Amino acid sequence: MTSSDMDIDEGEDPSEFEGGAYWFRQGAKGAFCLPTLILMMAFVGFTSLAREVGLTLTEVLLMSLFMWALPSIVVLTGAMSAGAGLIPAAIAVALSAVRLMPMTVALMPVLRDEKRTKTWHMLIVSHFVAVTAWVFAMRNLPSMPRAARLPFFAGFGSTVHFVVLCSTALSYIVLPAVEGPIAAGLVLLTPIYFMFSMYQASRTSGDRAALILGLILGPVFYHFFPGADLLLTGFVGGTVAFAGWLFATRRAEL
Amino acid sequence: MSEVYGSWWWPYVMILVAGFLATECWRWIGVFASGKLREDSLLFAWVRAVATALIAGIIARLVLFPEGVLGDVPVWLRLAAVAGGVVGYKLLNDRLMAGIITAEFVLIGGWAFLI
Numbered sequence: 001m002t003s004s005d006m007d008i009d010e011g012e013d014p015s016e017f018e019g020g021a022y023w024f025r026q027g028a029k030g031a032f033c034l035p036t037l038i039l040m041m042a043f044v045g046f047t048s049l050a051r052e053v054g055l056t057l058t059e060v061l062l063m064s065l066f067m068w069a070l071p072s073i074v075v076l077t078g079a080m081s082a083g084a085g086l087i088p089a090a091i092a093v094a095l096s097a098v099r100l101m102p103m104t105v106a107l108m109p110v111l112r113d114e115k116r117t118k119t120w121h122m123l124i125v126s127h128f129v130a131v132t133a134w135v136f137a138m139r140n141l142p143s144m145p146r147a148a149r150l151p152f153f154a155g156f157g158s159t160v161h162f163v164v165l166c167s168t169a170l171s172y173i174v175l176p177a178v179e180g181p182i183a184a185g186l187v188l189l190t191p192i193y194f195m196f197s198m199y200q201a202s203r204t205s206g207d208r209a210a211l212i213l214g215l216i217l218g219p220v221f222y223h224f225f226p227g228a229d230l231l232l233t234g235f236v237g238g239t240v241a242f243a244g245w246l247f248a249t250r251r252a253e254l
Numbered sequence: 255m256s257e258v259y260g261s262w263w264w265p266y267v268m269i270l271v272a273g274f275l276a277t278e279c280w281r282w283i284g285v286f287a288s289g290k291l292r293e294d295s296l297l298f299a300w301v302r303a304v305a306t307a308l309i310a311g312i313i314a315r316l317v318l319f320p321e322g323v324l325g326d327v328p329v330w331l332r333l334a335a336v337a338g339g340v341v342g343y344k345l346l347n348d349r350l351m352a353g354i355i356t357a358e359f360v361l362i363g364g365w366a367f368l369i
Contacts (some may be wrong), residue, residue, distance in 0.1 A: 030314045034350060034351060036292030038354070038364040039268045044351075049322050049323075052322075054369045056265075059266075059269060059323055062266070062269050062273075063273055065311075066269060066270070066273055066274035066277075066278070067269075067273045067274060067278075068277070069277055070278075071312055071316070072273075072277050073273075074321065074347050076268070076269070078321055079272065080265065081269075084270060085273055085359050086267065086272055088273055089268060089272035090272035090275070090276045091276075092272075093272050093273060093277060093278070094260075094277075094280070097276060097277040097280050097310075098280060099305065099308040099309060099312065100277065100280040100281050100284065101280040101281070101287065101303035102284070102301050102302075102308060103284040103285040103305045103309075104280070104281050104283075104284025104285060104287075104288065104346055105284045105287050105288045105291065105301045106298065106302045106303075106305050107284075108284065108285060108288035108291070109288060109291045109292055109293040109298055110293055112288075113321025119285065119286075122285045123266045123281075123282060124284050125328040126282065126284065127281060127283040129281050129284070131309060134305075138302075142293075145305075146356060149358050154357050157257070170301075179323075180323075180365075180366075180367045180369070181361070181369075182362065183367040184261060184323050184324045184326065184327050184361060184362070184365060185358045185362045187316075187320060187322065187323060187324040188317070188324060188332070188335060188357065188358065188361050189354070189358070190316060190334075191312075191313045191316035191317045191336075192313075192336065192339055192353065192354055192357045192358075193296055193350075193354060194309060194312070194313050194316075195310075195336070195339075196339070196343055196350050196354065197350060197354045198306060198309055198310065198313075200348070200350065203302075203315065204299070204305065206299065206303055207302060207303060207306050208303070209303075210302075210303040210306040210310065211306050211307070211309075211310045212310070213310070214306065214308065214309065214311045214313075214314070215310045215311075215313060215314045216314075217279040217311065218304070218312070218313070218314035218315055218318075219314050219315070219318050219319075221311070222314075222315055222318075222319065229311065229315075230308055230311045230312065230315075231308075233307055233308060233310070233311030234304045234305070234307045234308030234311065235304060235307075236307075236310070237303075237304075237307030237308075237310065237311070238300065238304030238305070238306065238307040239300070239303070239304070240304035241303045241306075241307065242299060242300045242304075243365055244302040244331055245299075246296070246299075249354035251265065
């Protein structure tokens with residue numbers, strides 16, 4: 001869809017459009033990689049859970065399409081199976097999805113091509129912000145020309161999204177209920193994959209410190225302040241890691 | 255679940271409001287909040303650190319307090335799987351696949367052995 005957006009918006013500059021379509025295709029090709037495969041497997045784990053609690057195929061696909069963030073999808077599945085009301089469910093999901101905000105804030109300056117990038121383009125591609133695409137983008141986009149980044153990310157994000165929707169539908173229909181150790185293994189895929197890919201995407205020792213602090217503070221805050229634990233982990237862990245990194249690298253200037 | 259609230263459209267309202275709006279609004283807020291933030295600024299480095307720590311918090315929660323079938327696995331085995339993954343990752347020169355396979359091997363193998 002974004003390639004046709006490019007057509008309208010940059011029609012006065014055919015070479016730009018060429019570039020956009022080219023980078024969109026490159027992004028789509030880049031989607032056939034290990035992270036996509038792991039995400040597909042993680043969604044297979046989710047379909048198994050969804051069938052267990054009685055979600056229909058349509059509901060599973062709509063959740064995947066509209067939310068596109070597996071931890072939040074799992075939270076909504078839990079709320080729906082527990083018969084939670086609309087507002088409590090919305091609050092629980094919103095709390096689990098807060099992380100998308102700083103992730104988007106951190107990604108946009110990488111994606112943006114000064115004034116050429118329109119806000120509604122950013123709003124559309126922001127839908128693809130989820131851990132897999134975020135990590136991939138933070139690792140690969142900075143080495144690309146600015147004009148290439150938005151179409152590349154749009155191509156990557158939409159292809160991953162499409163492929164995962166297809167595999168999710170297929171696994172819901174075809175696969176028998178996965179049970180026991182294999183099901184547990186599928187559920188473990190998400191955190192393990194998140195951990196290693198976050199580590200690989202880290203640019204500075206500050207990022208790595210934030211990762212380790214978050215791993216330690218997460219359970220502590222979960223114990224003492226359930227509900228607000230993720231926000232606290234992000235702000236406290238991130239700020240301490242950032243301050244430490246700033247102090248370590250700029251000591252001479254301070 | 256749909257029988258709880260009766261009507262056929264209730265799950266779709268849930269997905270649209272508690273699902274779509276509750277997640278997508280954060281992405282939109284993020285787009286507007288990013289404003290003129292520059293990639294080489296200190297503010298950007300701080301936001302990235304916050305996002306990273308938040309995701310790390312989710313990772314820890316998914317491993318230590320999981321819902322469903324992973325919760326049936328003893329907590330020491332889950333931690334052993336993560337530790338095994340880190341060792342595998344480091345031994346094979348920071349390869350993502352090595353870490354994932356080692357962790358899965360420890361978890362699935364360990365639990366199959368226990369049962």
